[in-house]
Every structure is written in structure tokens, then in C-alpha cells.
Amino acid sequence: MHLITGATGNVGRPLVELLVAAGAPVRALSRDPEKAAAALPASVEAVRDGAEGPGTFPLEALEGVRTVFVNHAAVGDRTEALLRQAAEHGVRDVVLLSTAAALDEANPVGAHHRELERLVRESGLRWTALRPGVFHSNALAWAEGVRTDGTVRAPYGAARVTPVDERDIAAVAARALLDGLDGLGEGSALAGRTPVLSGPEQLSTEDQVRILGEALGRPVRFEELDPGAWRAGLVAAGVPEWVADGLAGHYARAAAHPVEVSPVVEEVTGRPPRPFAEWAAAHAAAFGGASAGEAPARR
Template sequence: MILVTGATGNVGRHLVGELLTAGAAVRALSRDPATANLPSEAQVARTDEMPLDGVTSLFLNPAVFWNGLGDLLARAVEHGVRRVVMLSSAAALDDDPSNHLAAHHLGIERAIEATGMEWTFTRPGEFSSNALAWREAIRAGEPVREPYGAARSTPIHERDIAAVAAKALLTDDLVGAKPVLSGPEPLTHPEMVGLIGEATGRPARFEEIAPEQAREEMLTRPYMREGLVDVLLRLRARAVDRPMEPSGEVERITGRPGRTFKEWAADHAHDFR
């Protein structure tokens, strides 16, 4: 049995599908199983109950545990869980002690390593799905307002992250690995906005704003705190001169090229109409 935390999230939902297609038994966790809308083949349980009976492998999404793992890892060991695949972050490569995002992921990685269980830490960079934050502006015909328009990143499709996680859960190929995952091409946010416009057949514009204005706006969003906002802005500024290059790991691990942002925009065009 494979337990998937965050099963209704951008990555988790696709991972559940990948595992079921491969014939695996899946227990999917949701805060509200009644509205999870997951395949009937999956067992669906409440996140706060965290049932570990019969579980041999665990997909750990740390976004579900921002306030800490509690006794999850100790309970996993007691129940005989053999493997943990964690949705970590490329931010873990940053050794800046003020990077709260890096510290959060590295702390969980080290706690998992200390358990003696097998592990894999997938480390994706920017998710293509982060662009969903632009939905309201694009639907309203307003410009997407962001700082550092010249910054480049390599956005990765959530399906590719799920495919790598499935490989780590279903095979021994990635035990002890920390693959840095990226999309296949570096893009600026203005270029990404333009690709969304092409996919929807509607105008989509980008307007660069000052970092100070962006900070104020970001702090009004759910789950955004000052430390996290400052880290995200600092990483964005860094990407102007030092963009993350495509890692090639998705193709190496899955045997097929990573999906482009243009493909992601086509998959999600309905979200922006």
C-alpha cells in the first residue's frame, strides 16, 4: 500500500493516477474525503487521521505539514513503512540560512534520513502551476503584475513531477537520490503570460512592477508570510543574472522529454477563460 499525502493537490492528484495505472494499491489523504473527487480505486482517508496500517511506502508533501511533522516519521517506522518519497524543492540547494523555504525542506529531508527508511527527495524548481495565481487578472483582461520581468526560470509541469515520484515509489532506481527537476526550457514570466494568451485565444499582458509593490501584494495572499515573501523575491531577483538551467532529469528518469510550458498552458487553458 502506498500512502499519498496532499492527494488532491497539483502533484498528488496526478500521482494517484500514475500509481493506480501501474496497478498499485493507493491510500489517498484529503482534508475532506467527501469532496476529494479521486478515482474510486483509491482508498480515501482523512489527512488528520493519517492511517498507516498496511502502508509500505509514503509520498510526503511538506506543504501539508508546514507546522511540523509531529510524530509522523516515528509512527511510519513503527508501522513498517520502508520508503519515503518527499516532494522537496530546488530551494534546498541554497545554503543561505535566511532562506526559510530551504530550511523547511532541508529540515524534513534530514529528519527522514535519520529514520533509516529508504528515501528519495525530488527537488523541483518553479512549478508551472504557480501561474494559476494569474487566473483572476487574465480572466478580467487585466495585466499580470510581477517584479523582475527579465528573470528566467524553468517551469515544470506537475505531471512530470508526479511521474518522477511514481518512479521513485514503484522502483528502486531512485533510492537515495535527490534529483533536481525542471522543465525543458528557461522562460520569463512575460513569455509565460504570452503562452497562456495563445492557449486561451484571449489577450494576456504582463506589466512589471517594483519589488516593494509586489511584496505588499504578496503579503495579502493566503499562506504568505514575511519571511517567505522576502525569500521568493530574492530568488526572483537572482534569476535575472543566474537563471536555473534545465536539468534534464525528467527525461533521464522517465525516458521522455519534459512537458513544455506551452503544453501546460494548453492543458490549463480552461482555468484562464
């Protein structure tokens, strides 16, 4: 049995679908199991995450579980409790959704995830910590501006990153979990590793805006924002200051030192990672366009 936290999220949902397609039993932990059950394949067992406080975790969720996917965004400050109780209840493998920011010693988001990776390493479980870079879906933050006046407003237009598709992150996580459940001895070939996951190409922010416009069939304008003003806007919108600092630092670094493409997705899945253009075409409706498979609106 695989226990998936964050099962209805951008990575969790395709991960669950891949595990189910492989014939694996899946349990989804959710604050709203009825809603999760409606959103996920019928064979998935959705259980309530009703525990409160950093030292608690619902033990019934771990019954019969052998592998766990940990998304800290879903588990929060109970990650250490989950790992401790997982080890006590016969779980063998854990896969952590970390971040490529962990490579940057000066990045507070990276420091936060390095601490999570430490907890995983010291859990007594076989572990893998996946380090994806910028998600394709991060571009959804631009959707309102594109719909309103066809403009993306962001800092560091020249920052070159390697956006990765959430489905590719899920595919690597699925391989690690399935190998951990079915394999013998050392388990997954990813065990004990912190692989960086990326898309197939380096793209600047301006490149992504151009590709988005191509998917929409109309120009999308890029407007460079002052980094300080952008950061202040994030904080005003409720983003914690340390997260805003981490995001600003990441793009500032990428402007000076472009992020490198990683081969891991293709090595693990046997196919190239999905390009941003494919994601943009599939999600064009969010930006006021016609998604892939639909006829574009006439103007």
C-alpha cells in the same frame, strides 16, 4: 500499499492516478475522505486525517503501508511524527516533495525544506527528496488579471526559470514509489538522492506571458511591478513573510543567474518534460479562453 498525503493536490492527484494505472494499491490521507474518494479513482482507499498536534499522526493510516509520499503542505508540523511512526510500522520508503529552493543557502523557503530533508534522511527509511522548481500551475496566480484586463502584473520580468509540469513531478515520484514497493535490495534508483526537476526550457516571466497569450489567441500584456510592493501585497494577502521573502529572493536570483534545465524527468520517465505551452493550452479556460480541445470563442 502506498500512502499519499496531499492526494487531491496538484501533484498528489496525478500521482495517485499513475499508481492506480500501474495496478498499485493506494491509500489517500485526507481531512475530508468522502470528498477525496469522490475526486479520486474508485480503487483508492481514502482515510481520515483526524489527528491534531505536531506529535500525532493517525496510526491506522499506516497499517500495511510500505511507501509514503510526504507533501509537507498537507502534513504540516506533523512530518517528524509521520516519519517516526512510519519507521515503527514497517514502512520501507519515503518520497518527500521538497523544492529546488533548497539549493539556495540564502533562501528561507529553501532552509525550511532542507530541514524537512534532514528529517527524512535521519528517519531510518530509504528516502528520496524531489526538488522541483517553479510549477506550471503557479501561473494561475495571474488568471484574475488576465481575465479582467488582459494583464499580468509581476516583478522580475527578465527572471529566467524552468517551469515544470506537476504531472512530470508526479511521474518521477511514482517511479520512486513503485521501485521502492516492488524492488529488492537498494529499492529505487532514486533512493538517497535529491534530484532537481525542471521543465524542458528556460523561460522568463515575459516569455510565459507571451506563451499564455498565444494559447488564448489574444495578446496578454506584462506589467513590471516593484519587487517591494509585490512582496507587500503577498504578505497582505496572507502569505507568511518568510515565504514572501523566499519567493522574491528566488526570482531576484533568477534574474541574475538563470535557472538551469535538469535532465532528470527525461532520465526517469524516458520522455521529455512537458513544455509550458502545453499546460497553457490545457488551462486556457482559467484565463478566460478556450482550453485545448475546445473551439476558441469568436470575437
